[in-house]
Amino acid sequence: xxxxxxxxxxxxxxxxxxxxxxxxxxxxxxxxxxxxxxxxxxxxxxxxxxxxxxxxxxxxxxxxxxxxxxxxxxxxxxxxxxxxxxxxxxxxxxxxxxxxxxxxxxxxxxxxxxxxxxxxxxxxxxxxxxxxxxxxxxxxxxxxx
Numbered sequence: 001x002x003x004x005x006x007x008x009x010x011x012x013x014x015x016x017x018x019x020x021x022x023x024x025x026x027x028x029x030x031x032x033x034x035x036x037x038x039x040x041x042x043x044x045x046x047x048x049x050x051x052x053x054x055x056x057x058x059x060x061x062x063x064x065x066x067x068x069x070x071x072x073x074x075x076x077x078x079x080x081x082x083x084x085x086x087x088x089x090x091x092x093x094x095x096x097x098x099x100x101x102x103x104x105x106x107x108x109x110x111x112x113x114x115x116x117x118x119x120x121x122x123x124x125x126x127x128x129x130x131x132x133x134x135x136x137x138x139x140x141x142x143x144x145x
Contacts, residue, residue: 024087026054026056027083027086028051028052028056028083028089029083030060030121030141031048031078031080032049032060032079032125033046033079034064034075034125035127036064042065043064044064045064046062048060048079048081058089058090060092060141061141061143062140063139064137064138065137074128081123084121085120090143092121095139095140096119096138097114097139098138111123123139
């Protein structure tokens with residue numbers, strides 16, 4: 001066999017060995033608790049944990065803030081968020097744009113989608129509180145230390 005024929009398969013194997021591997025999307029979920037409120041300026045804080053289908057886990061702190069015509073206080077316990085557009089758990093860290101309208105008294109349910117570039121987070125939860133208003137702002141996830 002000619003040396004040229006032996007070299008071609010070896011070069012092909014080497015090319016595949018050093019070619020970058022692009023990870024596919026993973027399914028990630030946020031389980032969280034959040035509470036807060038305000039008048040004209042809404043501020044809520046909480047904690048949560050992100051888990052992904054590839055086995056990654058990350059404890060997070062949550063801050064939601066914004067302004068508008070909003071009054072009241074609320075808390076969400078055992079909320080759930082579903083991420084889309086994630087390839088690594090650290091993609092979820094950062095600020096997401098929000099807009100919401102709400103009216104609640106006593107027990108309440110909430111659902112909202114927030115976005116950060118190509119990543120979306122669909123949030124849902126049940127809680128207690130009293131709120132009325134429209135607000136715009138941010139939903140920020142940071143890795144807990």
